[in-house]
Amino acid sequence: MRIAFYGSSLVSAYWNGAATYYRGLLRALAARGYEITFYEPDVYDRQKHRDIDSPDWCSVVVYEGTVAALKRAAASAAEADVVIKASGVGFEDDLLLVEVMAAARPAALKIFWDVDAPATLQELRAAPDHPLRRALSSLDLVLTYGGGDPVVRSYRALGACQCVPIYNAVDPETHHRVSEDPRFAAELAFLGNRLPDREARVEAFFLAPAARLGNRRFLLGGAGWHDKPLPANVAYIGHVPTADHNAFNATPHAVLNISRASMAENGFSPATRVFEAAGAGACLITDAWEGIELFLKPGEEVLVARDGQDVVELMRKLTPASAQQIGERALARVLGEHTYAHRAAEVDRVFRDRSSRVEAAE
Structure with a gap:
């Protein structure tokens, strides 16, 4: 399956605490056969502080921090089987959600991936007309960086069809024992x-x-x-x-x-x-x-x-x-x-389970 992932940054951890999480999960998903393209805006000087090259297991598309460039990047969601908009992208997040989900094919799995659920939920509770809150019932799935049952219950109460926490983990190829420095x-x-x-x-x-x-x-x-x-x-x-x-x-x-x-x-x-x-x-x-x-x-x-x-x-x-x-x-x-291989197996199961439910309902 082809994944279009819209997030903060894959290639730069500069003011981007989600980088390690993205890298570990997407690398492990690629090892399971997923074809992934990661779309990230050129904002906050992250491209000047890249700490990895574009990986061979994921295509990276960096788009300018303009509305026109955002819309061009969002249009590429039409090519994917799984379309993911993460929280905290950092440039016109609400507009990006609307554009990405509008571009997604009807048969595609549409997902919001929240890497800061407590902050997002607080924002949604305070704004009944928030674009994400309005979109929740039309999304197939909400995945979260953590939060357990309290977050799951909160998202379901706000209209999410399904919410599943996907916790952090370790990638043994990048985080391992080394000599003291x-x-x-x-x-x-x-x-x-x-x-x-x-x-x-x-x-x-x-x-x-x-x-x-x-x-x-x-x-x-x-x-x-x-x-x-x-x-x-x-x-x-x-x-x-x-x-x-x-x-x-x-x-x-x-x-x-x-x-x-x-x-x-x-x-x-x-x-x-x-x-x-x-x-x-x-x-x-x-x-x-x-x-x-x-x-x-x-x-x-x-x-x-x-x-x-x-x-x-x-x-x-x-x-x-x-x-x-x-x-x-x-x-x-x-x-x-608790490796990202364990987490990717869980994500793969959730994707396939949700896809089969959507197909059965059509």
């Missing part, structure tokens, strides 16, 4: 862009513990933190290219995952960082959120912190031997149950 030496490291609904949690779970553990080196990576006051023992290294993520995860004593507030409140939304870290055999400490046990076992495959005090206590107790054991168990768990 002195650039990333630290007791605890955190990688994440500075975002409004994450900043207070970074202060609580990372910066406050760093201030209390002043004799230990902390490492902060990600865009936007350059003017943030930091404790003296926190080293800020800016944007970390995806090519360095394995070393960033494999080198420190432990790495920290801090969810955005909306993701933590909703639960069942493991970030790509969780699986990147586990794939590199890192000892991961994550903030607490409902559903973590579906992916990693707390206390054995991941350490869970309810607040900054927990982070301090976990760091004081953690030894090199225990950190290594946790990392090894996490790696075994994600390779056994």
Whole structure:
């Protein structure tokens, strides 16, 4: 089957947290025989910060950030068997949804793929005339980056025919163990862009513990933190290219995952960082959120912190031997149950099941 996928960016992870998710899933779907074309707008300087070349497993079409170019790209949806519009494309999202679905053939599977369900649902509830809300009943399927039953129930209540969470995972070919790199030496490291609904949690779970553990080196990576006051023992290294993520995860004593507030409140939304870290055999400490046990076992495959005090206590107790054991168990768990090959098999099943239902109803 041919897939036309309209998303933020496949070739650039610059201010684009969905890049790893897209790459892992689409690569695994291509391995199952899907022919995929990814359409992305040239916005936010992403093309100036490309971190991969156009892959051989997916055609990439970059269109100008103009309405005319958007409409030309959307018209290509008519050639596909599966048409997917993702959330957060970054240029005229509402118009893109309308144009893409209007161009899709009647027999094509029409899908909205939400990579930030809590934010999207909040927007839809506040706007009864929102283009996506009006379109939900005409779409065949909503797929989400995470969210579990709460998100499924919310989408169904708003009119979606079917909603299925497709969680993050690890691609063993891109995220794996590597040798330690002195650039990333630290007791605890955190990688994440500075975002409004994450900043207070970074202060609580990372910066406050760093201030209390002043004799230990902390490492902060990600865009936007350059003017943030930091404790003296926190080293800020800016944007970390995806090519360095394995070393960033494999080198420190432990790495920290801090969810955005909306993701933590909703639960069942493991970030790509969780699986990147586990794939590199890192000892991961994550903030607490409902559903973590579906992916990693707390206390054995991941350490869970309810607040900054927990982070301090976990760091004081953690030894090199225990950190290594946790990392090894996490790696075994994600390779056994949470690779993008596992997720692609689920997506393939959902696609085929939904297609057969649509055909039977015609």
